[in-house]
Amino acid sequence: MTNVIVPAAKRGRGEHANSELRRVALRPVLETPRWWWPSVATLSVVVVLGVVAWVYQVVNGLGTAGYNDGAFWAIYEANLVTFIGVSYGGAVVSAILRLTHASWRAPLTRIAEATALVSLPIGMVFIIPHLGNPSKIWELVWPTYWNLSSPILWDFFAVSTYLLATIVFFYLPLIPDAAIALERFDDVTPSVRVKVRRSLYRVLAGRYGDTPYERRRLNGAIGVVAIMIIPMAVSVHSVLSFAFASSSRAGYMETILPVYFVVAALYSGVALVVLTIAASRKLFHLEAFISPRHFVRLGFLMIAFGAAYLYLTFTEYLIDGYSGTAGASAWVYQIVAGRYAIPFWIYFFAGGVVPIVIMMFRRFRTTSGVVIASIFVVFALWIKRLVIVVPPATEPLVNSPLAKGGVLAGNWGTYHFTWVPISITVAATAAIPLLLLVVFRFVPILSISEMEELAESEVTTGTQEVGA
Amino acid sequence: MRKQYEKEALVRHPKASPDESVAAVTISRRGLLRAAALGGIGVGVLGVMTESLAAASQPATTTPTGPIKQWCMVIDLRLCNGCKLCTTACQTAHYLHEDQTWMNVYTMQNAAGEDYFMPRPCMMCEDPACVPVCPVGANFRTPEGLTLVDQSKCIGTRICMNACPYDARYFNWSEAIPAPRQPFKQEPEWPVPQVKGTVGKCIECAAMLPSGQLPECATNCPMGVIYFGDLTSDVAVDGMGNTIKISTYLADNDAVVFKEEYGTHPRVYYIPGHGQDLNNNSSAS
Numbered sequence: 001m002t003n004v005i006v007p008a009a010k011r012g013r014g015e016h017a018n019s020e021l022r023r024v025a026l027r028p029v030l031e032t033p034r035w036w037w038p039s040v041a042t043l044s045v046v047v048v049l050g051v052v053a054w055v056y057q058v059v060n061g062l063g064t065a066g067y068n069d070g071a072f073w074a075i076y077e078a079n080l081v082t083f084i085g086v087s088y089g090g091a092v093v094s095a096i097l098r099l100t101h102a103s104w105r106a107p108l109t110r111i112a113e114a115t116a117l118v119s120l121p122i123g124m125v126f127i128i129p130h131l132g133n134p135s136k137i138w139e140l141v142w143p144t145y146w147n148l149s150s151p152i153l154w155d156f157f158a159v160s161t162y163l164l165a166t167i168v169f170f171y172l173p174l175i176p177d178a179a180i181a182l183e184r185f186d187d188v189t190p191s192v193r194v195k196v197r198r199s200l201y202r203v204l205a206g207r208y209g210d211t212p213y214e215r216r217r218l219n220g221a222i223g224v225v226a227i228m229i230i231p232m233a234v235s236v237h238s239v240l241s242f243a244f245a246s247s248s249r250a251g252y253m254e255t256i257l258p259v260y261f262v263v264a265a266l267y268s269g270v271a272l273v274v275l276t277i278a279a280s281r282k283l284f285h286l287e288a289f290i291s292p293r294h295f296v297r298l299g300f301l302m303i304a305f306g307a308a309y310l311y312l313t314f315t316e317y318l319i320d321g322y323s324g325t326a327g328a329s330a331w332v333y334q335i336v337a338g339r340y341a342i343p344f345w346i347y348f349f350a351g352g353v354v355p356i357v358i359m360m361f362r363r364f365r366t367t368s369g370v371v372i373a374s375i376f377v378v379f380a381l382w383i384k385r386l387v388i389v390v391p392p393a394t395e396p397l398v399n400s401p402l403a404k405g406g407v408l409a410g411n412w413g414t415y416h417f418t419w420v421p422i423s424i425t426v427a428a429t430a431a432i433p434l435l436l437l438v439v440f441r442f443v444p445i446l447s448i449s450e451m452e453e454l455a456e457s458e459v460t461t462g463t464q465e466v467g468a
Numbered sequence: 469m470r471k472q473y474e475k476e477a478l479v480r481h482p483k484a485s486p487d488e489s490v491a492a493v494t495i496s497r498r499g500l501l502r503a504a505a506l507g508g509i510g511v512g513v514l515g516v517m518t519e520s521l522a523a524a525s526q527p528a529t530t531t532p533t534g535p536i537k538q539w540c541m542v543i544d545l546r547l548c549n550g551c552k553l554c555t556t557a558c559q560t561a562h563y564l565h566e567d568q569t570w571m572n573v574y575t576m577q578n579a580a581g582e583d584y585f586m587p588r589p590c591m592m593c594e595d596p597a598c599v600p601v602c603p604v605g606a607n608f609r610t611p612e613g614l615t616l617v618d619q620s621k622c623i624g625t626r627i628c629m630n631a632c633p634y635d636a637r638y639f640n641w642s643e644a645i646p647a648p649r650q651p652f653k654q655e656p657e658w659p660v661p662q663v664k665g666t667v668g669k670c671i672e673c674a675a676m677l678p679s680g681q682l683p684e685c686a687t688n689c690p691m692g693v694i695y696f697g698d699l700t701s702d703v704a705v706d707g708m709g710n711t712i713k714i715s716t717y718l719a720d721n722d723a724v725v726f727k728e729e730y731g732t733h734p735r736v737y738y739i740p741g742h743g744q745d746l747n748n749n750s751s752a753s
Contacts, residue, residue, distance in 0.1 A: 060642065060643075061640070061641050061642035061643060061664050061665065062624070062639070062641050062665060063641030063642045064642075067639070067641055068567070068641060069567060069568070069629075069635075069638050069639060069641075072626045072629045072630070072639060073626060073630065130625070131623050131624045131625060131665070132622075132623070132624020132625075132626070132639060132640070132664075132665030132666060132667075133622060133623050133624040133663070133664075133665035133666055134623075134624075134665075136604075136621070136622075136623040137623060139603075139604040139621065139623055140603060140604065140623070145604040145605060145621070146603070146604070146605075147600070147602055147603055147604060147605035149600040149601070150600065150601050150602055150603040150604075150627070151601060151627070152601070152602075152603040152625050152627050153603040156603070243627060244630070246601075247597075247601075247627075247630045247631050248597060248631070248633050248730055249630060249633075252630065393630070396635070397632075397633055397634065397635045398572075398574050398586075398588060398634060398635050399574055399575075399576065
């Protein structure tokens with residue numbers, strides 16, 4: 001078998017071969033840091049405990065997760081929305097910033113895309129504990145069972161399509177980097193670890209030789225996917241909201257819900273990307289390429305979505321609460337002043353006020369400030385998803401709340417957290433860093449070719465610096 | 469004779485005509501969605517879809533000889549004393565957990581603030597909200613107008629519980645109560661014992677009806693509140709042996725259906741009489 005990769009020198013990019021960028025980006029692949037195995041082991045234990053909890057739930061029924069007929073949807077549905085939502089960070093940071101030619105994105109794209117790649121399947125996995133009878137899940141992929149008028153089936157199609165697009169969007173920019181890594185590993189003493197990676201990169205790089213023609217075609221393909229993934233991302237969360245909104249239940253039946261879901265996903269997605277970028281920067285020593293300015297810019301992007309989300313929340317609750325109808329008003333009053341007031345106001349301060357205040361003042365607007373704001377946002381938006389999912393599901397539909405003692409009365413159902421869904425949720429949360437650690441053992445953590453390309457064009461055109 | 473009945477029934481309940489509701493396509497919001505979905509989908513998928521829709525609407529049920537029965541229920545709220553014997557009879561017959569109140573008796577308040585009782589079975593809607601939302605088509609409507617759940621298909625998404633405006637669906641959150649050998653096969657018409665992780669609901673004792681038995685709730689009501697009958701023959705009886713001509717009884721007693729504004733067209737008719745707040749703006753047609 002002939003090696004189809006053209007030597008670096010012939011491509012006229014040989015000056016990069018041993019650059020600082022390549023050294024830093026490929027170091028996590030070559031060297032195992034001392035903390036890597038202990039971290040992976042700890043996170044794996046947490047994930048295994050979640051699987052154990054799920055098995056317990058399968059054996060003993062969904063009731064062990066705190067569900068009952070008065071609260072038929074709760075934490076798993078909220079988690080499904082949350083984890084699929086945070087995968088939006090990849091689409092927004094990578095695709096939107098790519099299309100708007102924001103060149104500062106270059107060091108962030110790989111981490112953002114990898115975050116999307118790992119969090120989306122984790123979100124999809126929540127379909128399984130959500131189902132009462134998971135042994136029959138194959139009916140969802142078996143066309144003779146499909147009932148195409150069901151919003152759940154639309155969800156399933158939309159999320160599956162988006163997963164495919166996310167994989168492609170992760171893979172395409174990886175092709176030239178795999179070629180670079182393959183070439184870099186030429187002069188490394190071959191061990192098992194190196195051989196495994198070499199064969200992986202050979203598969204990933206295909207016959208890519210980084211000729212100008214190939215580079216042009218690849219960039220064209222990435223551009224097409226970047227354009228396609230944005231309407232796809234919008235459609236995923238819109239369709240996800242249809243499962244709730246296409247019903248006659250007050251609180252779910254909201255025309256604002258699709259927009260609301262999309263904006264929440266963008267908001268929490270950017271927040272999670274901030275967290276993964278901050279962690280990667282620290283752990284893999286990327287300070288030379290990812291500067292505090294990156295965090296501030298991402299922070300601004302984040303609170304733009306945060307402010308839009310706050311506005312949508314206000315609009316929704318004001319209009320429904322003002323209507324004075326038995327369903328909608330009772331639901332809003334329960335949220336702002338009744339049994340769901342505590343989680344709602346936690347969201348309001350942690351997900352609305354605090355991030356905006358942090359980003360408003362220059363003295364808080366530091367790397368750690370943005371990271372703290374992002375932690376608040378990710379947590380608050382999970383709470384907010386619970387506030388979206390649980391109250392309408394606990395709403396009494398037969399005994400109108402207004403009939404007995406006003407909007408705060410009525411025989412509302414109750415959802416209680418139990419250890420089962422909590423351990424599954426913690427396991428899913430741990431799975432994100434776990435999978436990222438594994439991914440970055442095999443894949444260059446920075447988008448090498450993209451950064452080199454931008455650096456070259458900056459040299460020739462004198463535009464903004466990548467690391468600025 | 470039939471024509472006469474249909475005329476009367478249509479005056480009060482425009483959709484109560486059995487032949488029309490089963491055979492004819494009426495445009496509802498779900499019908500509209502379905503049509504929109506049909507329009508947007510390719511021919512290959514169309515074949516699969518029509519097949520699954522046909523499967524959903526025409527299950528394998530034993531059709532009695534003669535005209536197809538159209539089961540309905542008339543609940544006379546004036547007589548209900550809230551003893552809940554209907555609930556317990558239902559739970560005993562179907563081996564249900566205590567909180568699975570397929571036939572639930574709600575304590576309601578009238579406009580004067582006084583309590584009255586309202587038994588709530590499945591409304592057996594002519595335009596059910598629960599049927600189109602199921603991703604695997606586990607809900608279906610029989611030719612006799614009963615909405616049933618195929619628990620061998622149900623995957624437990626609970627979106628039908630979200631869709632039902634009457635809170636009439638109950639999930640099996642844990643293992644069902646073990647049941648001895650039953651007189652009927654375990655099928656949608658007699659889902660006993662219930663299957664863990666699936667949705668169950670009132671079946672109006674579908675398996676007992678062909679042999680002329682009343683549903684358990686009607687049989688066990690000591691007040692004669694629950695009439696069960698057939699819209700095609702226009703006759704209903706209660707557990708006390710009283711027989712009514714449905715069309716005249718409904719018209720004479722100002723019958724209403726629950727949550728008419730939802731457009732589900734229930735086949736459970738309530739006779740009010742406690743000065744109830746009917747909670748709708750329509751003047752009951």
